Amino acid sequence: xxxxxxxxxxxxxxxxxxxxxxxxxxxxxxxxxxxxxxxxxxxxxxxxxxxxxxxxxxxxxxxxxxxxxxxxxxxxxxxxxxxxxxxxxxxxxxxxxxxxxxxxxxxxxxxxxxxxxxxxxxxxxxxxxxxxxxxxxxxxxxxxxxxxxxxxxxxxxxxxxxxxxxxxxxxxxxxxxxxxxxxx
Numbered sequence: 791x792x793x794x795x796x797x798x799x800x801x802x803x804x805x806x807x808x809x810x811x812x813x814x815x816x817x818x819x820x821x822x823x824x825x826x827x828x829x830x831x832x833x834x835x836x837x838x839x840x841x842x843x844x845x846x847x848x849x850x851x852x853x854x855x856x857x858x859x860x861x862x863x864x865x866x867x868x869x870x871x872x873x874x875x876x877x878x879x880x881x882x883x884x885x886x887x888x889x890x891x892x893x894x895x896x897x898x899x900x901x902x903x904x905x906x907x908x909x910x911x912x913x914x915x916x917x918x919x920x921x922x923x924x925x926x927x928x929x930x931x932x933x934x935x936x937x938x939x940x941x942x943x944x945x946x947x948x949x950x951x952x953x954x955x956x957x958x959x960x961x962x963x964x965x966x967x968x969x970x971x972x973x974x
Contacts, residue, residue, distance in 0.1 A: 793966065793969065796969075797962055797965075797966070800958060800961075800962050801962070803958060804955050804958045804959055804962070807951045807952070807954050807955035807958065808951075808952065808955045810948070810951050811948045811949070811950075811951030811952035811954075811955060812948070812952070813948070814944050814945060814947055814948025814951065815945060815948040815949065815952070818941050818944030818945055818948065819879065819941060819944070821944075822879065822882075822944060823875050823876070823879055826871050826875040826878045826879065827871065827872055827875050829871050830867070830868045830869070830870070830871025830872030830873070830875065831868070831872055832868075833864045833865075833867045833868030833871060833872075834864070834865065834868035834869070834872065836860075836864045836868075837861045837864035837865040837868055838861075840857045840858070840860040840861035840864060841857070841858075841861045843857040844857035844858045844861060882940055883936050883937050883940050884936070886932060886936040886937075886939050886940045886943070887932070887933060887936040889932060890928075890929045890930075890931070890932025890933040890936060890939065891929065891933060892929070893925045893926075893928050893929030893932065894925070894926060894929030894930060894933060895929070896922075896925050896929075897921075897922045897923065897924070897925030897926030897927070897928075897929055898922070898926060899922070900918055900919070900921055900922025900925060901919060901922040901923065901926065903918065903922075904916075904918050904919040904922060
């Protein structure tokens, strides 16, 4: 096996990580919208495959019915993702808002627990109080700015993808040097 064939999958993954990371850094909302639309198109293609399976499965009623049900579900998801991608993005922002509310409640809970434990002469870590304050603050920020919080999360994901690409590049270089030492 040549070294190129050995490293080709890793190189493709690295190129994918770099491309996605850069796109998330450049335009996180636009890129995510494009991904949602592409997923919608893939669901529509799978819908067609299920319909073909349904048409071919006339002899076996049960598998034909499952194929038809699958096609209908995929059609609905595909249409929503493809033609209503902005609604999906709004749903993602709404989920961020819900997450912010949950963080807020957990933050209050940790703070209350800390002071209740202190009042009952139980041991309570200051880290628990600090974590509660941080969760409370982050929850408030996310609730006030859910769209911005979502974009920041996508940007962080882009940075993480680029860092992962760097780690993968270092791994490939290290593996190649090891292979060279053992005359692979």
